[in-house]
Amino acid sequence: MSAQPRIRVLVVDDHPVVRAGLVAIVGYQDDFELAGEAASGAEAIALFESRAPDVTLVDLSLPDMSGIELITILRARSPAARFLVLTANAGGSEIANALHAGAQAYLFKNAPSEELLGAIRTVFRGGRYLSPAVGRKADQVAIHPDLTARELEVLHWIVRGHSNLQIAQEIGVTEDTIKFHVKNILGKLGVNSRSKAVALSLRSGLVQSDDM
Numbered sequence: 001m002s003a004q005p006r007i008r009v010l011v012v013d014d015h016p017v018v019r020a021g022l023v024a025i026v027g028y029q030d031d032f033e034l035a036g037e038a039a040s041g042a043e044a045i046a047l048f049e050s051r052a053p054d055v056t057l058v059d060l061s062l063p064d065m066s067g068i069e070l071i072t073i074l075r076a077r078s079p080a081a082r083f084l085v086l087t088a089n090a091g092g093s094e095i096a097n098a099l100h101a102g103a104q105a106y107l108f109k110n111a112p113s114e115e116l117l118g119a120i121r122t123v124f125r126g127g128r129y130l131s132p133a134v135g136r137k138a139d140q141v142a143i144h145p146d147l148t149a150r151e152l153e154v155l156h157w158i159v160r161g162h163s164n165l166q167i168a169q170e171i172g173v174t175e176d177t178i179k180f181h182v183k184n185i186l187g188k189l190g191v192n193s194r195s196k197a198v199a200l201s202l203r204s205g206l207v208q209s210d211d212m
Contacts, residue, residue, distance in 0.1 A: 007124045008035040010053035012044040012070065013086075014063050018109065022057060022086070025113050032120070041065035041073075048074050048081075055123050058103070060087040060094060068094070068101045075102040082123045086116065095130075105129040147188060154181045159198050 009026045011034070013019040019037055026032045035053035038044035041064045048056065056074065060067035071083050084105040085098045095106055104123045107116060111131055119129040147155065157167040164178040182194070191197050 004031065006031055006033040007120060008033050008051070008054045009120060010035045010044065010047055010051065010056040011037045012039075012041075012057060012062070012067070013037075013059040014039045014061070015059075018059075025116065029117060032117075039063075041070045044070055045073060049077070052078075053081075055082045055084060055120050057084050057086050057120075060085060060098070068097050071098065071101045071103055082126075084119055084123050084129075086111075107131050147185065151181050151185050151188070154178060155185055155197065155201055158182070158185075158194055159201060 009032055011019055011022045011026065013022065016039070019039065023034060023037050026034050035051040036047035038047050041062045044056070044058075044062075047053075058067040058070055062070065067085060067087070071085075074081055074083070081102075083103045084107065085103045086107050086109055087094070088109045098106055105119045105128060107119055107129075108131065115131060119131075122129045153171065154167055157170060162170065164182065165175050168175045168178045186192060186194075186197055189197050189200055191200055
């Protein structure tokens with residue numbers, strides 16, 4: 001009886017300690033094979049093309065591009081490629097963006113190694129995986145209608161404490177235009193004040209606390 005093919009895994013993370021840990025976890029498994037490790041998007045693209053991994057583990061924060069940009073580039077080159085996002089970023093909006101870009105799984109970096117290994121195997125078989133913690137974050141964001149890119153940009157400035165006039169000056173539009181965007185943002189979020197919009201955005205992960 002022929003042996004089952006091993007799952008070739010590419011690890012992409014710019015933190016050496018985290019990357020080394022992931023490489024070790026992959027290396028300990030009889031049914032896994034390390035296809036390579038990369039510390040940047042550029043390195044990942046080169047290894048992806050030369051090593052043809054079955055599953056690529058991608059961190060969202062890379063020095064030269066976002067993990068979502070990397071997934072989009074690699075998916076365009078290989079539509080059948082499989083990706084698992086492993087990140088410390090708890091933002092709910094990033095979950096939706098990563099899945100839309102083509103990720104089949106999304107886990108936080110505090111997930112147990114057994115959960116990570118199971119998710120890799122699930123993705124390799126063509127399935128999808130969201131950990132319970134990720135699912136709760138995604139559900140929090142999903143209950144709110146989508147904000148446009150401009151509305152999300154304005155929301156970021158609101159979180160930083162900028163007035164309508166200050167936001168208008170920052171992004172080069174009129175104050176009336178910002179007032180229009182703010183009205184739409186409050187309506188979509190179902191709140192009646194800027195402070196409530198900030199609190200809800202931070203709680204649900206639409207905006208990260210480091211934006212303040």
